[in-house]
Amino acid sequence: MNKMKQTNNYMFAGYDTVELAKKYGTPLYVLSEESIRSRCKEISTDFLGKYENSKAVYASKAFLTMTMCKIIESEGLGLDVVSGGELYTAIKAGFPMDRIMFHGNNKSYDELEMAINNEVGRIVVDHIDELYFIEEIGARMDKTVKILIRVAPGVEGHTHKYITTGQKDSKFGIPLDKVTIDEAVSKAIASKHIELMGFHFHIGSNLFENDSYVAAVKTIMNLYKRLKDDFNFVAKELNTGGGFGIYYTEKDCVKPLKYFTDAIMKAIYDCCQELDLDMPGVIIEPGRWIVGEAGITLYTVGAVKEIPGIRTYASVDGGLPDNPRPALYSAEYKAVVANKYGLKPDRLATIAGRCCETGDILIWDLEVPEIKRGDILAVLSTGAYNYSMANNYNRIPRPAVLLLSKDGEKVIVERETYEDLLRKEVVPF
Template sequence: MNSKNINGTNFIFDNCDTVELAQTFGTPLYVISEDRIKSKCEDIRKNFLMKYPNTKAAYASKAFLTMAMCKIIDREGLGLDVVSGGELYTAIKANFPMERIMFHGSNKSYEELALAVTHNIGRIIVDNVYELEMLERIAKEQGKKVAILFRITPGVGGNTHEYITTGQKDSKFGIPLEKEIIEYAVRKSMDSSNIHLKGFHFHVGSQLFEISSHILAIQVVLDLMKNLKEELGFITEELNTGGGFGIQYTDEDEATKSVPFFIDPIMETIKEGCNEANLDMPMIIIEPGRWIVGEAGITLYTLGAIKEIPNVRTYASVDGGLPDNPRPALYKAKYDAIVANKANQKAEEVVTIAGKCCETGDILIWDLKVPKVTSGDILAVLNTGAYNYSMASNYNKLPRPAVVLVSQGDAQLIVEREKYEHLLDREVIPEHLDNIQSTKLTFGA
């Protein structure tokens, strides 16, 4: 979890006073630590890229993506994993190196694939045969040869929430390893003058604290590599083992593991398997997202209404909730938090942190131990760097928060706060409704 640094009475995050951040930029407010992101990237470089030859690492941008984040990842020497035309467009506008981009997604559109091919991105991770055929047409139209990996379904489940398990056989992701399906796809790629199949990708799930699922999936892929070499003469050049490395959100979770915990068993299994099967060691690629940015973020809120129901519960409501953090409602995700302006005070009561949306399920944290809270207090919810800003919505017509990047006491705005007028930017009133007379109704005496 985030270290609970305190200076006087206030919670300090990356040498920034969080109460001052709330006063300067308003709330709700996403705060992202550049230094914590940098530290995770350094861990990847030291314990993976520099330790093992012929390796690459890409940041899974769906966790959190802005143009500023693209610049950080570029500076740190990692690649970028995108899953939509919008994420790709963000990278393009940030001048991210196109050759370091990998494009995922289970239902890419023609327009998205055409954009990727036009900009000569490094790899397209093909999810199904339909996509392969569409990509082949696009590559032929543009007179290019496109490097791809096949995302496969290894038939392995991860020990995590069912909504973020992705490697099981019954999955919307990837090509199933039925002999006739996978061999057809490989043959079609090998026969194409516009497609260069480099290898395979798998992802077994998110928020994982053990490596057994990755190991099982690798063993499945090694068998696939061996069979395709023997039957089709296909040599696997690259193997992308995905990400999914978990982080600690609360004291109930396991501690966040460093890179070697995941990487060393993966690399050992692949090396031994390739030696036993007489296979060339492929390039190994990983794609952590949450693990890089999750603990680098906090969200600041201002407490408003405090409702005490005697002998039942006390609700402390914040000025955000489900629209800026849907994960508790979606996954029953749990968080820890600090009353930022009372960070050195002893917990005296238990409150439930409620969001402001008209949804019973809009609860950010159940039964949080806090000092005596009052309206106007600033609440810092920890470890919200991943899947909060990227999942944010305008439900209940709430403007989305600003995002501030902090580093060693300096704070810079990287996403402006939405205003009410922004909510209507794309709305149009049809002409036949534009000049109607309001109907006058009587609602009783």
Template sequence: MLENLAQEMQAKVQVMIRVTPGVEAHTHEYIRTAQTDSKFGIGISDPLLLEVVAQLRNSTVLCLTGFHCHIGSQILEEEPFGLAVERMMGLMSKVGKELGVCVTELNMGGGIGIRYTSADTPLTPQQVVRHITDQVTAVAQREGLPLPALYVEPGRAIVGEAGLTLYRIGSLKEVPGIRHYLSIDGGMSDNPRPALYQAVYEAMLVEKANQEPTIKVHLAGKHCETGDILIKDLLLPPVEPGDILAVFATGAYNYSMASHYNRTPKPAMVLVSRQGVFMLEERETYEDLVRQDRIPMHLRS
């Protein structure tokens, strides 16, 4: 398809191949992306991969520049990155020896984790890059390969801890002998990660940060789903309706994953910096939600 489009447009297009290197990162199964059984990319041991490389080698409009992989998200260890480098560099050596194709770029994707809770001990981007570059250099020397242009994608590591989400506390429900549920004015429509793959967060009451915790609660979202629990077993000081709760490390994969579930308007997004306070996204209204709705004429009466 891409080759046909390029021919129609009389354009030369640089392409990379997404490869599944068969590395199972130690993270939630829903955000692992490089294991053999994955919807992403072409398996590194799949004969189709060499066929595609050969096809690109013979193309007059498509130019293969390199390979790309992404082993998963919220990775807190060096080992998976190193193993992925070993396999991807091995692939570059193989296509050079067997097909005479020299690719010049290697994109190792992202996946660098952040500190969502006090139990997380993330690597710094510098540590990850140093480990990857050391591995690339070692394999290149061993295999006699030129050093490729190397890319990484540290998105979450850049913005994740820079953001937080503020919720207003609603009611407190006690199930005697079992637990307390504390309702908030948001939930899985603004942060689906806990419901999707049991993501864990920490939070605090903004105006009671120095008070000792006295109650353990399940932080219950506003949506009609039993699974809309933002944080389980959260320890808080005495709470009252109207209190403001801050949930930390929501700068990545929150607003970008937000939805209008239950026809819920999205909240505002505000930038706070030394230069001042700036509105980035206006709070949506119900009028915003129905602006694109259309009712067929025969249903209007």
């Protein structure tokens, strides 16, 4: 183990990143188990231990492996899944099914069968047709399915338009017009095989202000009041989603978890007092917030191309296939030249990926010391959505995932090989 070694190289979770790159190759995803667990413990202290009848479920779309399932289970959190593949991963990892929330705006019939057969804790219904599928499957399996209904509260989070999800015309959730909501609620409460527990909203990702959450809570609590008056229905739960922002660059004004959760809980409590409602159980769904800053990606610099008076490109051995977020919605990152960490940056370089796409740029105009072929670049805060979104564009194998802990280094996902790229192919002639 190469921890606590005296070096000028960039250290992450107590490990020399240059030595990790030499040992495991690049590109390489690296995660800090201690950082992940620290965030989980902050949730336990500042939310679960502070408020009665509260739950937290990890939004697994941010990063999911069987090892991650084991970590989340051991920290006492639940799991939010959005596909049959994510659910299957949780099943194979032995994750407690009653702690699973099954999301998705277009769940297939087979996925719903898998969820109901395995008795997941909640299915979050995204459209009215889904209620008919759940009723049919529940009747056939003689099961009562606990659900939440996802709604679009008409509140826009302050973030990139591609990761805003709570606006009125969102593809997610049921619109909050009276006719549509009443139809969904009527169907759910009339069903013999559905138990409507409450509602869910999610207003966007990587948010740094709590006002959108408070506005959404007020909207939903007024819905709870109307449903109590019109249907004599008392909602027992409210899932307020996740989306809490993390640090990517100096522009990000990061707040602690309690900045969001305290405001959410106060808004719910105040609404209950004002509207004469019982306090519902409250659920949050942090994903990126748990794992985002716990990860980095290591690359090796290859070609360095200088265009005099215009730009210097430093190309790395990864890019769009292992991190499509910059190309997808202009995500920004900070990075350091790991083997020259002690040197003062005195120039700019644009970090280019290796793919045949003009848009394959990881970072524009990064401040660096002199950068050369063979240098190791560490891109920070890549724990969320990088491995999850990784692909094989240009037939590039996906990187390995390395977990660092006090007990040592563990490869939790092996590096793909060229043979892996062909494994599913069939030549018909």
